[in-house]
Amino acid sequence: MLKKAIAALLLAAPLPALAQPAASTVPAAVQPRLIIAISVDQFSADLFNQYRPFYSGGLKRLSEGAVFPRGYQSHAATETCPGHSTILTGSRPSRTGIIANSWMDLNVARANKTIYCAEDESQPGGGASGYVASPVHLRVPTLGQRMKAANPAARVVAVAGKDRAAIMMAGANADQVWWLTPKGYASYQDIPAPPLVERVNQIFAQRLAAPNPGFDLPPQCAAKDIAVSTGPGKTVGTGRFARPAGNFHAFRTSPEQDALTLAFAAATIESMGLGKQPQTDILSIGLSAMDLIGHAYGNEGTESCIQIDRIDRELGAFFDQLDRQEIDYVVMLTADHGGHDLPERHRQNAMPMQQRVDRALTPRALSEAVAAKTGIGSKDLVRGDGPSGDLYFSLDLTRAQRARVETATLALLRAHPQVEAVFTKAQIAAAPSPSGPPENWSLLEKARASFDAERSGDLLLLLKSHVTPIADPAHGFVATHGSPWDGDRRVPILFWRKGMRHFEQPLGVETADIMPTLAALIDLPVPRDEIDGRCLDLIAGEGDSCRGN
Template identity: 30%
Template sequence: MTLTRRTWLLVPVLAALAACANSPSSPPSSTPTSTPAASTSAAPATPGPSAFAAKKPPKLVVFMVVDGLPIRQVLGYRDQLQPDGFLRFLDRGAWFANAYYGHGYTVTAAGHSIMLSGAYPQRSGIIGNEWRDPMTGTPQYNTADPRYQYIGNKTEPLAGTSPENYKVETVGDVLRTLQPGSKVIGISGKDRGAILPAGHKGTAYMYMGGTGQFASSTYYMASHPAWVDAFNAAKPADKFFGKTWAPMLPESAYARSVPDGQPWQATSGNGNKLPAVLGAGMDGPGPRFYGNILPSPFGDELTLAFARAAVEGERLGSDDQTDILSVSLSSHDYINHAFGPESRLSHDHFLHLDAYLQSWFQYLDAKVGRDNYIAVLTADHGFTDTPEWAKSQGRDAGRINPAQAVGFVNAGLARQFGEGRWVIGMSGTGFIFDEPAIKAKGLDADAVYAAAKQLVEQVDGVQVAFTRAQLAGTDTTTPYLAQMRKSWYPGIAAPLQVVPKAGWMFGSRLVGTTHGSPYENDTHVPLLTWGPNWVSQGRIEQRVEIADFAPTLSAILHIPSPRQAQGQVLPLPAK
């Protein structure tokens, strides 16, 4: 048992021996040109791993992700928060006012891949949620692995079932290598939100929209433990049938957000007006109802109920070997996509989430002990305001139809290189080409990409495009290039990456909004910590990146950083 129940006192020795071998292979990334410079306010010096060496690691790390939550929403509604939800972090924890992602294509999978690895997509290979093979055009999904199936649930093609495509290790992977008895659990409404933070050696559970259950895959186990079966057998999702999503506050409290029922707000699912009744017009719970739970506050409530079951079923935080529980709450992302972060529906959902967090933290205080765990909250990306709303406020904004953009570029390439469908479509935020046709005509691929770059930059709403040669080069001065380089993995990402103008988005739908740009709305996210035994309290102004968190957590746990981590230890005030 000595090797599998390693005590915390041995880990600093191992960390010291491995420090050189596990240092990042490139220096910490610099501030992107599109984000504000660091504040001139005083900030604590970067502590380094030694600042945490005197503290025994926590029994439990509670790593919280709110999918699609920009920091501007956290601070914009601060006066309406519960006393012990987000305010636990803002009033009694240590938090970073200027925390950013440093990559350019800011989507869910990419963000979740960075948080606990410290590695950008240029190293992890998780360039987006989905993409197409740049040579064949074959669809790819970030956590798809056809060798594995969901347990007790239907597995659709390209469903997320394993971390096979994730080319780096996480803090949890390092922890379980050194302490195999430690548990690492990832839970989310989305497969990618569970699988990527859980890493290669943890266990992921994700919400099944067809059944209302939470399930793992056969990558992790042959069958669920008894506590998962008991949770699903109780059919907790069914209790939300007929439940009303009603505003938490009086109408006057929402004056700072956009009213319901706007023409640019999606009307599918639960509609775009509050109050909304889940399951309205349905005979009873079924796949359509279960799918509609996530784009409501009740998706978060259900996810946190499963997280409580995991704490108890796995006895997380019950001994001196640190466990990691990652909980990614997906509902805010669905709501922001449908209605916009400026909407009352998003505003009200944030207030519901705050109340859920208060209850969750109070549960952890009682079950695990407030002196035994550290809590962290961040987001995988921010959000861009709905273009129609932004335009009504006098801002430059709009939608770029992908098919029309591809058609325009193909017409120009045909004039230069002859008839052909040179661009076969978009992959992530880039263009992929008919590579066999380019080869058959004896053309230089880089010349075709360069010609396509000049054409796509003429499309209304496009800021700039970067070719494979630029992305593989060393230019550090061109705006947005460094960020897009961090999103680009050769052989996986498209050879021509396109950046829309600020306020613009790719999409053929005329409702809702998205994220995925290198601009502040999408890159500036919360990074909040609480844990009186490990961190002090206060607002830290120094600019940091989310990639810095993995090395910081490694220092707190007295273990080496993940091998491919690109961040550095945060200037977190240690106790």
């Protein structure tokens, strides 16, 4: 049964449009038995709306529920880890503590001072070569944790392509948390793989060992089939995801990854009997391939177009399988952030101002320039992960030296034509937490939503909207996200349940609103002073699914 279920979802060819279940009204007071929370990494609101006329599977079904096409990851640091931390906590990164994929702690007792958001740096290892995965940095409870606190029988499960997606959506004390590695799905060090995971990993190994000839080009993708040069002998924009046998990176950077994750999720529901007991269970699913595809190829070529078509079809097959099990489930789908296409393609398509970041803005170059300007010869006066985001000053500086370094760094950055703004830690800390429509927030308010006094840097560098913070696309990523601009902040937020009456709300809402909205469906009280989001009423017309929440 398991092998059949997984094989059915590892699709080798496009599926026809799936029949949708007949609508039947579910009384608002009836609690769903299973919550399915899906995050599609780097699935921007722009992409969701661009391909909406072509959906025929799972995305079509979700588009017939409660649709918020203008959702916001409202903070400034629009990266994977902080984005996932907002989805099922009801809180912005300033409250979750997950300010970025990584930050620096210059006091940590190891040579590598970079802290990964989903690691426990107190354990041996750490850094690029290895770490102990953990939710220890997440400062607030997830929906699953709150459900377990209210009823210990509730099962909390997470399956994702990335560890940070699974961990940030599940939180602590989850029953099962799994993410994809080159050897298959893995979890925390002290959790042995149950028979289900062992079988899934066997099927993964078999699939990886076979080559993939690639995917057919859907008709709606034909106009995207244009090669864009990103360096000598390298182009993107025309790929079909052909993969040689055994290439894990190519498997991961393709629709194959998400197909496997959905197959695993479907098998988990069946194996654990999720949604079949009196209490409500929750399953979070992190579909991570879109992000890797966006980084490797950008989001306006055949690669992205094929990926979205496959997600639509595979989600349809996934929901179709759930329907056959007669589970009363509610689905929420959103994204951890949006994305910005590569500047080379933008310049071909009416945007000549698009450019790559100047290497002078990298932390190493800034350190050298500040050292030359101040005469302070410390090797790492300014540290950071890249040419945007949080910057940290050396702890070896005296108070007077630090003041000189800050003054010099601010002067250099504010004079640079690619820099939109630089805020000091004191400026951000003094700003009130933002309120009101997220589309109207100032840059400082967006920065405040990402700020943590313990983890944030001494300065926050924000580039102009037309600047991609990747200096050289020839040896790695060609496009990225992470900015405070709306292309990276806007994401779709979709809710669907059998019998739900469709409506669309085009005004802005936040991903922090998702958790209290789902909590209200199961009558789980959430103190309003513990979160940043608000409950969204999912009943079209009269009635209120929030019921006072």
